[in-house]
Amino acid sequence: MNASRLRLGLLALLAALSSSSAFAAECTPVVRDGWVRMPPMAMPMMAGFGRIENPCAKPMTIVAVSSVAFGDVSLHETRVVDGVSRMRALPELRIGAGESAVLKPGGMHLMLMQPGATLKPGSKVAVEFALKDGGKLLGEFVVRSAGE
Numbered sequence: 001m002n003a004s005r006l007r008l009g010l011l012a013l014l015a016a017l018s019s020s021s022a023f024a025a026e027c028t029p030v031v032r033d034g035w036v037r038m039p040p041m042a043m044p045m046m047a048g049f050g051r052i053e054n055p056c057a058k059p060m061t062i063v064a065v066s067s068v069a070f071g072d073v074s075l076h077e078t079r080v081v082d083g084v085s086r087m088r089a090l091p092e093l094r095i096g097a098g099e100s101a102v103l104k105p106g107g108m109h110l111m112l113m114q115p116g117a118t119l120k121p122g123s124k125v126a127v128e129f130a131l132k133d134g135g136k137l138l139g140e141f142v143v144r145s146a147g148e
Contacts, residue, residue: 027056029095031139036112036125037105040146046070046119048110048127048141049103054095061132062093069125071114078106092132110141121145 034050054060065073075090090108095101103109110127119125121143129137 029054029056029060029137031127031129031137034127034139034141036110036119036141036143038119038121038143038145044114046112046115047105048073048112048125049105050139050141051100051102052093052095052129052137052139053100055098057097059094059096059099060135060137062095062129062137063091063132064130065110065127066130067112067125067127069116069119070112071116072111073113073127074111075108076111077108119143 030053032051032053034048036046036048039046052062062075065075067073075093076087077090078085078087080086089111093101093108101108112125123143125141125143127139127141129139131137
């Protein structure tokens with residue numbers, strides 16, 4: 001009787017472990033509220049903002065960004081150093097397990113250079129984030145006018 005209870009307990013434990021590992025394998029980071037700010041006049045660059053969420057149990061690291069809508073895309077960060085606003089490229093962005101990265105004006109953001117076509121408010125732009133583990137994360141960014 002005790003042996004059959006032990007077997008049932010082990011089977012339940014194995015089932016729980018296999019379903020939790022399946023859940024971990026299906027875990028997918030997500031880009032939310034992505035938007036691109038149109039410049040007030042025609043310029044060869046734009047900025048992208050939004051939120052990248054990592055609901056997974058492991059950290060993720062973004063190592064590159066691209067979009068077919070732009071000739072060059074990169075992650076940047078604006079910081080005030082000695083009273084002067086300075087922008088620098090970020091070679092990678094690590095997002096911890098269960099954490100988010102916020103891309104916002106005056107902080108981390110996407111630099112979107114050399115648009116391939118004229119974009120207007122309401123246009124949607126696909127952005128692909130390359131992850132250090134070889135995976136990809138896709139995000140949709142909506143173009144907004146400068147005043148929005």
